[in-house]
Amino acid sequence: MVRTKRRKPILARKLKQIRITMEISQNEIIRMMGLEGTLLREEVSDFERNKRIPSLEVVLAYARAAGVSVEVLIDDDLKLPAKVPVKAKPTKRSKSGR
Numbered sequence: 001m002v003r004t005k006r007r008k009p010i011l012a013r014k015l016k017q018i019r020i021t022m023e024i025s026q027n028e029i030i031r032m033m034g035l036e037g038t039l040l041r042e043e044v045s046d047f048e049r050n051k052r053i054p055s056l057e058v059v060l061a062y063a064r065a066a067g068v069s070v071e072v073l074i075d076d077d078l079k080l081p082a083k084v085p086v087k088a089k090p091t092k093r094s095k096s097g098r
Contacts, residue, residue, distance in 0.1 A: 010076045011059075012050035018066045019048070021084045033061035 019029045026044040030036055039058065046052040054062070063070045066084045 008076060009050040011053070011073060012048055014073055014080055015044075015054070015062055016048040017080055018062060018068075018084055019044075021080075022066070029062075029065065032065040033058070035061055 019026065022029070022032075024032070026041045026048075029044060030039050030041065033039070035058070043052065043054075047054045047058070059073055060070055063073055066080075068080060068084065072078045072080060
């Protein structure tokens with residue numbers, strides 16, 4: 001039987017860093033990834049705390065939402081860019097419409 005080592009929390013840190021850099025909630029990252037109804041906020045929390053490993057589909061969705069390559073997410077030796085290259089979060093308009 002092959003023993004598995006305890007996984008490093010590097011992917012978990014990267015996933016959380018993406019969301020924090022984008023200044024969005026866990027529910028908002030789920031919407032950006034197009035996984036509403038498929039992925040729960042609690043699962044995102046577990047990914048970010050290294051309690052669960054996301055599926056390949058979810059890793060791909062994170063990469064696409066953040067505008068980074070999947071390789072950056074899965075290669076422990078690669079770092080995320082300082083600024084995640086996605087469009088800025090829309091700002092709220094004032095009631096006057098300005």
